[in-house]
Each structure stands twice: as structure tokens, then as C-alpha cells.
Amino acid sequence: MNDTTRISNERRAQREENALLPPVNVCEDATGITLTADLPGVTREHLSLQIDADSLTIEGEITLRLPDDMAASHAEVALPSYRRVFTLSKELDPDRISAEFRQGVLTLRIPKAPHAQPRRIEVQAH
Amino acid sequence: MILQALFPRDIFAELERLQRDMQQNFDVYPNIRGRARGNYPALNVGGTAQSVDIYAFAPGLDPARIDVQLEKGVLTIAGERPREQPAEQATVHIDERFAGRFRRVVNLPEDIDPDTVQARYTDGVLHVSVQRRQAAQTRRIPID
Numbered sequence: 326m327n328d329t330t331r332i333s334n335e336r337r338a339q340r341e342e343n344a345l346l347p348p349v350n351v352c353e354d355a356t357g358i359t360l361t362a363d364l365p366g367v368t369r370e371h372l373s374l375q376i377d378a379d380s381l382t383i384e385g386e387i388t389l390r391l392p393d394d395m396a397a398s399h400a401e402v403a404l405p406s407y408r409r410v411f412t413l414s415k416e417l418d419p420d421r422i423s424a425e426f427r428q429g430v431l432t433l434r435i436p437k438a439p440h441a442q443p444r445r446i447e448v449q450a451h
Numbered sequence: 452m453i454l455q456a457l458f459p460r461d462i463f464a465e466l467e468r469l470q471r472d473m474q475q476n477f478d479v480y481p482n483i484r485g486r487a488r489g490n491y492p493a494l495n496v497g498g499t500a501q502s503v504d505i506y507a508f509a510p511g512l513d514p515a516r517i518d519v520q521l522e523k524g525v526l527t528i529a530g531e532r533p534r535e536q537p538a539e540q541a542t543v544h545i546d547e548r549f550a551g552r553f554r555r556v557v558n559l560p561e562d563i564d565p566d567t568v569q570a571r572y573t574d575g576v577l578h579v580s581v582q583r584r585q586a587a588q589t590r591r592i593p594i595d
Binding site: 346348349350351352353354355358361362363364365366367368388389391392394395396397398399400401402427428429430 | 467490493494497498499500502504508510535538541542543544547548572575578
């Protein structure tokens with residue numbers, strides 16, 4: 326392991342520790358999976374979606390425009406970023422994922438590969 | 452049961468969520484109105500010498516339908532996030548996002564000026580800012 330990978334691994338470990346877990350909904354139909362995630366406070370530029378082998382990583386940094394001298398008196402959102410990892414299965418087609426991000430809600434559509442879509446199998450009667 | 456295995460739940464993530472929920476339930480909450488179910492929207496409150504600022508993390512709303520009211524120093528944020536109807540023949544694997552009506556209430560300090568309240572909704576965060584009254588800001592008192 327060289328220095329660069331060690332640093333990036335350390336950074337990743339740090340990030341994993343210090344991130345909020347965004348709530349998601351996952352719904353599947355015959356042609357694919359729809360995933361929606363709540364990521365309030367994240368701008369489009371600070372949202373990152375990564376597909377690596379068979380895992381999907383959603384990461385986002387919260388960017389609020391705060392006055393410099395602001396003192397927090399109550400904080401329910403106490404960490405500055407979100408992170409969540411999902412394992413994708415083989416019949417999904419990661420090359421055709423489409424994403425939409427609007428008012429803090431991410432919607433991902435992950436289609437199934439055509440060969441994985443359900444086919445009706447004729448039962449032959451003799 | 453292949454469908455169940457498509458998005459296996461991350462056991463550590465689940466534990467973290469459970470721990471957080473328990474933490475929230477056991478927190479001694481000084482506010483009589485307690486904490487909203489599902490904690491939606493989450494609130495951060497802060498302030499400067501000039502203003503009090505409330506950030507409500509309320510993703511996926513139509514800004515025109517968020518009801519923000521300030522009455523006698525009590526700020527109320529209310530609205531509804533409609534439940535998404537899954538398509539027919541669809542299987543719901545994970546359902547964690549809040550849906551339904553919500554209302555969160557915050558007591559503001561006494562020195563605010565209710566006429567100066569401003570609200571803005573960006574990236575799923577509602578920011579309500581109220582100026583403090585000038586007289587309430589620290590004044591140096593001269594000694595004769």
C-alpha cells in the first residue's frame with residue numbers, strides 16, 4: 326500500500342464514522358428498482374454517487390449559508406455529511422442508472438438488465 | 452426470496468439507527484411539546500447578536516404549501532409530505548422516509564422583532580430568520 330491509498334483509506338474511515346445515515350425508500354417493480362433518499366441541505370455540486378463493483382455509495386455534504394458569528398443553541402442535525410452504501414445485485418444494470426435531485430430528495434432509478442426481466446414461461450401440455 | 456436479498460440491510464447501519472432512536476427517546480427533553488414523531492423536520496437553531504435563525508431540514512416539500520407562523524414568540528412550522536404511492540405490482544423493500552402531516556414548534560427568545568421574520572426554502576432546508584430588537588442588543592451604559 327502506498328502513501329496515497331493509505332491516506333484515502335484513512336479519510337474514508339473518518340468519513341464513515343462522521344456521517345449521518347439518510348432515510349431511504351426502496352421500491353421494486355418488474356423493470357427495476359427506484360430508490361429515494363432524503364438529503365436536505367446538500368446542493369447538487371456536493372452530492373456524490375459512486376458505483377464500485379457491485380456497491381452503490383451515496384454521499385453528500387451539507388452546505389448551509391451561516392453567518393460567521395452564529396452560535397448554535399440546539400442541533401438535531403449535528404454532522405455535516407450523509408453517507409450510505411448499498412449492495413447491488415447482478416441482474417441490475419448499473420450503466421443505465423438515472424438520477425434526479427430536487428429540494429433535498431434524491432431519486433435513483435436502477436433498471437434491470439433486459440435478460441433479468443420476468444418472462445412468462447409457457448407450460449406445455451401434452 | 453431473491454427479492455429480499457436485492458438490498459440486504461446493512462446490519463451496522465441498522466444498529467446505528469436503533470441506537471440513535473433510543474438515544475432520542477431517552478433524551479430528557481425540556482420542551483413540553485417534545486420531539487416530533489420521526490423527527491421530521493429536524494431542527495437546528497442558532498443565533499447571532501442581531502438575529503435568531505432556525506433551520507428546518509424538510510426535504511421534498513412544495514415551498515408554497517409550508518405553513519410558517521409566528522405568534523407571541525412561538526414559531527410553528529407545519530405542512531404535509533404526501534405518501535408516495537408505489538406502482539401496482541411493486542414491492543416495497545425499505546420504507547424509512549417520513550410521510551404525512553408534521554408540525555414543529557419552537558419558543559423564540561423574548562427580544563425578537565416579529566415584523567422582521569423572513570423564510571427561505573433552498574435544497575430542502577427551510578431557513579427562518581428573525582431580527583432581534585435593537586434595544587435588546589448589548590448597550591454600554593455610561594457612568595456619570
